[in-house]
Amino acid sequence: MWSKLSNPLLGRRATSTPAVALLAIRRAYSAAAVDSTVHGVFQRAINATALRTDWTRAEISAIYNTPLIDLTHAAGTLHRRFHNPGAIQMCTLMNIKTGGCSEDCSYCAQSSRYQTGLKATKLSNVESVLAAARVARDNGSTRFCMGAAWRDMRGRKSSLRNIKAMVEGVHALGLESCVTLGMLDEAQAKELKDAGLTAYNHNVDTSREHYPKVITTRSYDERLQTISNVRDAGIKVCTGGILGLGEKPEDHVGLLYTVATMPSHPESFPVNTLVPIEGTPLFKATRIPFDAVLRTIATARLVMPTAIIRIAAGRVDMSEEKQVLCFLAGANAVFTGEKMLTTACSGWEEDLAMFNRWGLFPMKAHVEPVLRKAEESSFQVNTSLLADAPTGSFQETSATV
Numbered sequence: 550m551w552s553k554l555s556n557p558l559l560g561r562r563a564t565s566t567p568a569v570a571l572l573a574i575r576r577a578y579s580a581a582a583v584d585s586t587v588h589g590v591f592q593r594a595i596n597a598t599a600l601r602t603d604w605t606r607a608e609i610s611a612i613y614n615t616p617l618i619d620l621t622h623a624a625g626t627l628h629r630r631f632h633n634p635g636a637i638q639m640c641t642l643m644n645i646k647t648g649g650c651s652e653d654c655s656y657c658a659q660s661s662r663y664q665t666g667l668k669a670t671k672l673s674n675v676e677s678v679l680a681a682a683r684v685a686r687d688n689g690s691t692r693f694c695m696g697a698a699w700r701d702m703r704g705r706k707s708s709l710r711n712i713k714a715m716v717e718g719v720h721a722l723g724l725e726s727c728v729t730l731g732m733l734d735e736a737q738a739k740e741l742k743d744a745g746l747t748a749y750n751h752n753v754d755t756s757r758e759h760y761p762k763v764i765t766t767r768s769y770d771e772r773l774q775t776i777s778n779v780r781d782a783g784i785k786v787c788t789g790g791i792l793g794l795g796e797k798p799e800d801h802v803g804l805l806y807t808v809a810t811m812p813s814h815p816e817s818f819p820v821n822t823l824v825p826i827e828g829t830p831l832f833k834a835t836r837i838p839f840d841a842v843l844r845t846i847a848t849a850r851l852v853m854p855t856a857i858i859r860i861a862a863g864r865v866d867m868s869e870e871k872q873v874l875c876f877l878a879g880a881n882a883v884f885t886g887e888k889m890l891t892t893a894c895s896g897w898e899e900d901l902a903m904f905n906r907w908g909l910f911p912m913k914a915h916v917e918p919v920l921r922k923a924e925e926s927s928f929q930v931n932t933s934l935l936a937d938a939p940t941g942s943f944q945e946t947s948a949t950v
């Protein structure tokens with residue numbers, strides 16, 4: 550027989566039979582997997598009023614392994630405290646130098662080690678890049694990213710000069726600028742900063758443990774050193790990962806642990822899913838299930854509340870509904886345009902139509918996240934609904950921060 554209980558979701562005394570049934574099912578489902586610390590870890594994450602860089606791997610794992618329905622709700626709720634939930638940054642990524650790269654990243658079409666049929670090119674000229682940036686801006690993008698397939702910038706003085714001119718030109722168009730050029734030393738980072746560069750992308754790709762199975766020609770620590778050089782130069786750091794590289798769920802936790810415990814959180818965390826390229830070693834890798842992508846995004850939002858979380862490569866294969874689930878869980882940027890490096894990309898018109906359907910809108914350039922008051926962000930989490938709440942604690946109170 551159903552009993553009368555107060556239902557904090559409804560905010561009134563109610564005969565809450567469906568809610569009680571749902572809670573019972575969720576508890577039964579998760580009882581074996583959730584340990585007694587999850588509730589506390591979750592509480593601390595969703596009540597965040599300041600950034601933490603002292604996360605333990607166990608804490609991130611506890612969050613990542615929370616039932617997905619609770620995880621996405623909490624992430625989406627925290628997202629509203631630091632960001633306007635309707636604002637999605639539109640970025641366009643241009644390949645300014647394609648292919649011929651000496652590195653052996655097992656997923657990449659641009660490595661010269663694999664027969665992918667990709668034709669290597671020289672660095673694009675400044676005018677053609679700025680023309681593309683203008684098209685991106687006129688279509689609604691506010692961030693323009695430029696990628697060159699290089700191991701590093703050693704001995705590339707004239708290329709660096711041209712790239713600085715591109716950065717200055719992009720800046721003059723009122724766009725945020727980002728470049729990804731491989732490894733960078735301190736002096737090169739400073740030169741790019743002086744040219745007005747907004748952000749530098751250098752992904753760590755995966756966990757420290759899984760990384761050697763994907764790339765052997767440069768180490769995880771070399772990646773971290775470049776990120777450190779960028780940060781020290783005062784450039785915003787964009788670093789994220791690729792899901793679907795043959796890793797395990799604990800490697801998603803490891804990836805998040807790496808970025809969330811940097812001296813400061815990256816301004817931008819791209820979440821890519823592998824786009825299998827024929828000719829690369831990972832062409833036949835098992836596709837990553839969507840729930841793992843959503844889990845990674847939601848956990849990233851909870852451990853790095855101010856970061857811009859971008860749905861990057863692989864989005865073109867996601868249904869609109871899946872993309873919206875990602876936005877609800879805290880993602881707030883997409884790559885949009887004609888192409889994303891060597892792979893297909895959702896276009897501006899398609900994205901703007903999706904935005905219109907869901908009440909989303911393009912984020913302006915240079916928006917900084919701010920901590921908003923509870924009443925401004927409608928932040929309400931019924932912590933009694935978390936999976937490890939003690940039995941019978943379905944109380945009237947809800948935590949409002």
Ligand code: SF4
Pocket residue numbers: 650651652653654657658659660697698699700731
């Ligand atoms: S360094 Fe970049 S361009 Fe070169 S193989 Fe790796 S991912 Fe591809």
